[in-house]
Amino acid sequence: xxxxxxxxxxxxxxxxxxxxxxxxxxxxxxxxxxxxxxxxxxxxxxxxxxxxxxxxxxxxxxxxxxxxxxxxxxxxxxxxxxxxxxxxxxxxxxxxxxxxxxxxxxxxxxxxxxxxxxxxxxxxxxxxxxxxxxxxxxxxxxxxxxxxxxxxxxxxxxxxxxxxxxxxxxxxxxxxxxxxxxxxxxxxxxxxxxxxxxxxxxxxxxxxxxxxxxxxxxxxxxxxxxxxxxxxxxxxxxxxxxxxxxxxxxxxxxxxxxxxxxxxxxxxxxxxxxxxxxxxxxxxxxxxxxxxxxxxxxxxxxxxxxxxxxxxxxxxxxxxxxxxxxxxxxxxxxxx
Amino acid sequence: xxxxxxxxxxxxxxxxxxxxxxxxxxxxxxxxxxxxxxxxxxxxxxxxxxxxxxxxxxxxxxxxxxxxxxxxxxxxxxxxxxxxxxxxxxxxxxxxxxxxxxxxxxxxxxxxxxxxxxxxxxxxxxxxxxxxxxxxxxxxxxxxxxxxxxxxxxxxxxxxxxxxxxxxxxxxxxxxxxxxxxxxxxxxxxxxxxxxxxxxxxxxxxxxxxxxxxxxxxxxxxxxxxxxxxxxxxxxxxxxxxxxxxxxxxxxxxxxxxxxxxxxxxxxxxxxxxxxxxxxxxxxxxxxxxxxxxxxxxxxxxxxxxxxxxxxxxxxxxxxxxxxxxxxxxxxxxxx
Numbered sequence: 206x207x208x209x210x211x212x213x214x215x216x217x218x219x220x221x222x223x224x225x226x227x228x229x230x231x232x233x234x235x236x237x238x239x240x241x242x243x244x245x246x247x248x249x250x251x252x253x254x255x256x257x258x259x260x261x262x263x264x265x266x267x268x269x270x271x272x273x274x275x276x277x278x279x280x281x282x283x284x285x286x287x288x289x290x291x292x293x294x295x296x297x298x299x300x301x302x303x304x305x306x307x308x309x310x311x312x313x314x315x316x317x318x319x320x321x322x323x324x325x326x327x328x329x330x331x332x333x334x335x336x337x338x339x340x341x342x343x344x345x346x347x348x349x350x351x352x353x354x355x356x357x358x359x360x361x362x363x364x365x366x367x368x369x370x371x372x373x374x375x376x377x378x379x380x381x382x383x384x385x386x387x388x389x390x391x392x393x394x395x396x397x398x399x400x401x402x403x404x405x406x407x408x409x410x411x412x413x414x415x416x417x418x419x420x421x422x423x424x425x426x427x428x429x430x431x432x433x434x435x436x437x438x439x440x441x442x443x444x445x446x447x448x449x450x451x452x453x454x455x456x457x458x459x460x461x462x463x464x465x466x467x468x469x470x471x472x473x474x475x476x477x478x479x480x481x482x483x484x485x486x487x488x489x490x491x492x493x494x495x496x497x498x499x500x501x502x503x504x505x506x507x508x509x510x511x512x513x514x515x516x517x518x519x520x521x522x523x524x525x526x527x528x529x530x531x532x533x534x535x536x537x538x539x540x541x
Numbered sequence: 542x543x544x545x546x547x548x549x550x551x552x553x554x555x556x557x558x559x560x561x562x563x564x565x566x567x568x569x570x571x572x573x574x575x576x577x578x579x580x581x582x583x584x585x586x587x588x589x590x591x592x593x594x595x596x597x598x599x600x601x602x603x604x605x606x607x608x609x610x611x612x613x614x615x616x617x618x619x620x621x622x623x624x625x626x627x628x629x630x631x632x633x634x635x636x637x638x639x640x641x642x643x644x645x646x647x648x649x650x651x652x653x654x655x656x657x658x659x660x661x662x663x664x665x666x667x668x669x670x671x672x673x674x675x676x677x678x679x680x681x682x683x684x685x686x687x688x689x690x691x692x693x694x695x696x697x698x699x700x701x702x703x704x705x706x707x708x709x710x711x712x713x714x715x716x717x718x719x720x721x722x723x724x725x726x727x728x729x730x731x732x733x734x735x736x737x738x739x740x741x742x743x744x745x746x747x748x749x750x751x752x753x754x755x756x757x758x759x760x761x762x763x764x765x766x767x768x769x770x771x772x773x774x775x776x777x778x779x780x781x782x783x784x785x786x787x788x789x790x791x792x793x794x795x796x797x798x799x800x801x802x803x804x805x806x807x808x809x810x811x812x813x814x815x816x817x818x819x820x821x822x823x824x825x826x827x828x829x830x831x832x833x834x835x836x837x838x839x840x841x842x843x844x845x846x847x848x849x850x851x852x853x854x855x856x857x858x859x860x861x862x863x864x865x866x867x868x869x870x871x872x873x874x875x876x877x
Contacts, residue, residue, distance in 0.1 A: 237860040244858035477853075484852045484859065485845070489833060491863040496832035496872060497825060509821070516820045517813075522580035523820065524573040527827040536832060536872055 211242050217342045219314060226316055229333035240333060243340040248480075250282075250339035251467050252346045254364025256389075259351055261372045262396045266450035266459075267349050271313050273460045274345050280312040282338035282346040286319075286331050314338065329490050332363045362389075362486055365479065366466045368459075370394045371410060373402035387413055390443050391466050394459060398447035407445050414443055441469050496536065503534035547578050553678045555650060562652055565669035576669060579676040584816075586618075586675035587803050588682045590700025592725075595687055597708045598732045602786035602795075603685050607649050609796045610681050616648040618674035618682040622655075622667050650674065665826050668699045698725075698822055701815065702802045704795075706730045707746060709738035723749055726779050727802050730795060734783035746781050777805050832872065839870035 210228075213221030225243075229236045253270075255263055264285065271281040318331055331348065338346050348364050369390040387393075393414070395406045444462055448455035470476035501509070512530060515521040521529075531537040546564075549557035561579075565572045589606075591599055600621065607617040654667055667684065674682050684700050705726040723729075729750070731742045780798055784791035806812035837845070848866060851857040857865075867873045 241858040241861055245855045248855055480853050481849055485849045487859050488849065488852070488863055488866070491859055492836060492866065493829045493833045495860075495863055496836065496867065497829045499867075499873070500828060500832065513817055513821045513824065516824070517816050519581045519584055522577040523823050523827055524831075525577055527824055527831055530824070530828065531832065531835075537835070 211239050214337060214341050215243065215246060219311070222314060222337060222341045223316070225337050226334045229337065230318070230330045232330070236333070240336065243336060246340040247336045248339065249342075250335075250344055250346050251366065251463075252335055252339070252348060252364045253463055254367040255347060255349045255370060256351075256367065257370030257394075261370045262450050263349055263351070263370050266370060266394065266396055266448060266456070267347050269448075269450045269453050269456040270347060270460055270463075272453070273457050275310060275312055277460075279344050280342070281314070282335075282341075282343035283313065283315045284331060284334050284338070284346065284348045285315070285317045286327065286348070286350045314343065328363075329487075329494065332487055332490075335363055362483055365470060365476065366391045366463055368392045368394055368463070370396050371406055372397040373400040373406045390414075391441070392459070392462055393443055393445040394448055395445065396448050396450050398455065399449045399452075403447055407447065410445050414445070441466065441473070441475075500530065500534045500536050503536070504530055508533070547575050550673060550677050551579065551582060555647070558650060558673060558677045559652065561673050562670045565673065566654070566666045568666070572669070576672065579672060582676040583672045584675065585678075586671075586680055586682050587702065587799075588671055588675070588684060588700045589799055590703040591683060591685045591706060592687075592703065593706030593730075597706045598786050599685055599687070599706050602706060602730065602732055602784060602792070603683050605784075605786045605789050605792040606683060606796055606799075608789070609793050611646060611648055613796075615680050616678070617650070618671075618677075618679035619649065619651045620667060620670050620674070620682065620684045621651070621653045622663065622684070622686045650679065664699075665823075665830060668823055668826075671699055698819060701806060701812065702727045702799055704728045704730055704799070706732050707742055708733040709736040709742045726750075727777065728795070728798055729779055729781040731781065731783050732786050734791065735785045735788075739783055743781050743783065750779055750781070777802065777809070777811075836866065836870045836872050839872070840866055844869070 210221050210224055214225045225239060228239055255267055255270075257263055267283060267285070271283060274281045316334060318327065318334065335346050335348060367389050369387065369392075371393065372395065387410075393410050395403055395410070397403075446455060446459050446462060448459055450456060470479070509530070512521075512526050516523050516526050528537070546557050546560055550561045561575060564575055591603055591606075593599055603619060603621070607619060610617045652670060654663065654670065671682050671684060703725050705723065705728075707729065708731060723746075729746050731739055731746070733739075782791060782795050782798060784795055786792060806815070845866070848857075848862050852859050852862050864873070
């Protein structure tokens with residue numbers, strides 16, 4: 206990679222940014238070197254995660270939010286992550302639909318990312334792409350993920366402010382799926398609020414939030430938020446907002462609420478604490494990946510295959526086999 | 542752990558099996574030792590994965606399938622995985638609902654597993670639980686996961702036969718979510734087939750399957766299936782079945798189709814090849830986890846915290862920081 210790509214990306218040159226994200230997706234030494242140059246310039250952007258079930262209109266909402274930020278004179282980076290598809294086809298389709306709407310605006314950068322290989326890899330590549338956009342000077346980064354599983358929770362951890370998008374619905378099943386994702390919501394949005402049942406959806410979400418608040422007292426994972434509250438003297442109660450993204454209704458109010466949350470993060474000291482958690486989680490992710498990569502680089506393919514055969518034949522259990530491979534690669538932490 | 546728990550579990554003693562699964566969930570040395578004793582006794586069960594979106598009636602279907610197997614005189618182990626909830630509450634609730642229905646039958650063992658810590662941990666614990674039930678002599682293991690993300694794909698890899706459950710629906714969004722999960726389907730089920738639109742759902746799934754079959758020619762991930770076809774002389778075309786699980790309709794036919802797939806796996810040689818992939822993926826999972834665990838055991842908490850602070854302050858990029866931690870723990874693969 207020429208030195209210029211990093212320099213150009215740091216200067217905000219769009220094509221260099223795009224190429225650098227591809228470098229990050231491929232990973233390896235080239236990616237590591239680029240990131241070490243970019244990293245000191247990160248930490249200025251506000252990264253906003255947008256998640257929720259399929260069909261709630263997240264992409265339309267993200268586009269509408271981008272337009273509001275543009276009216277404020279801010280450039281916007283959009284990263285759309287689709288972990289449900291092992292193909293990049295879906296992501297590419299999403300890109301094209303968006304392009305039609307936003308392509309004429311040079312102040313908006315859009316990138317889709319689909320699963321390539323492991324999910325851990327996707328979360329890492331997503332975080333790296335956000336770092337690049339941050340270093341390239343985008344003050345706002347919208348990080349959109351599909352679904353409501355642990356994947357999305359992991360990816361959303363890259364964000365400083367997380368929006369969970371819902372829509373009016375008659376079904377009860379949808380509520381069940383959301384129990385997990387509500388834990389990470391800083392703001393809740395009922396999109397398609399012109400449909401029947403919007404107020405019911407708002408009421409249901411508020412009720413679930415109140416239940417969640419009661420849980421914070423005994424659930425460890427939420428203690429952070431409780432501590433944040435104690436430190437700041439006042440709690441952040443996730444607001445529930447209604448939008449009709451396709452017509453832009455309620456979107457300016459949503460962006461205002463996102464900015465209020467950013468202010469809260471800074472005033473309460475929670476921003477710093479969350480940043481520490483994010484960095485620690487990112488470190489773990491890199492370590493898991495790099496350690497395995499290194500081990501696989503140190504043992505021959507034949508050796509790995511023979512080991513697999515022994516486990517398949519039940520001559521060895523997988524944990525003992527893993528022990529052996531680590532020892533052979535000198536990665537058992539025992540210096541000789 | 543007393544030696545007797547493993548011995549008792551191998552003899553099929555239910556409480557010992559339950560205790561052993563808890564040991565596996567906690568992980569660590571105790572789990573590894575137990576597994577190395579159990580492992581030679583595994584490989585006899587047929588592990589059937591059941592996945593699909595929330596609300597499709599998967600739990601009801603799993604219960605109905607268990608009853609069919611019981612009528613055939615087979616005992617059944619059920620593992621219900623809920624990766625969407627960081628709380629075990631949802632899983633416990635699911636257990637209770639099931640208990641009402643199946644609790645009186647000693648030939649059925651039910652266990653729910655929710656996310657504790659990392660998702661990789663959940664996939665590993667699920668695989669270990671399946672190993673235990675296998676070694677304990679359950680000839681059929683039903684492994685139920687919620688959702689359609691990469692999580693479920695990873696967990697479903699433990700299964701030899703994977704069912705994807707759908708239901709009639711008016712929405713197009715649902716179809717989009719399924720593009721990824723269809724890749725792993727050996728059988729498709731349209732449950733709640735008494736609702737309007739069941740035949741449309743069957744037709745839509747068949748169309749998507751045909752599209753997927755066309756893709757196999759150029760998509761690497763599917764080459765395995767193509768090769769399997771070449772080797773066996775005939776392809777497995779995933780059947781699409783209709784069920785009304787709440788009334789038991791179509792469930793006996795589904796179980797027959799599952800058994801036909803098992804036969805196909807054996808006759809085509811695909812069973813052996815998939816088992817190798819499963820073992821290799823399992824080894825990677827264990828290595829990733831163990832290597833990180835070992836590294837964190839070798840560096841002090843203060844050191845980790847100082848490193849995090851340096852990265853937060855942008856004095857060091859995360860990849861360089863990871864390098865340093867690996868070197869300090871002697872896990873950089875360089876023996877001195």
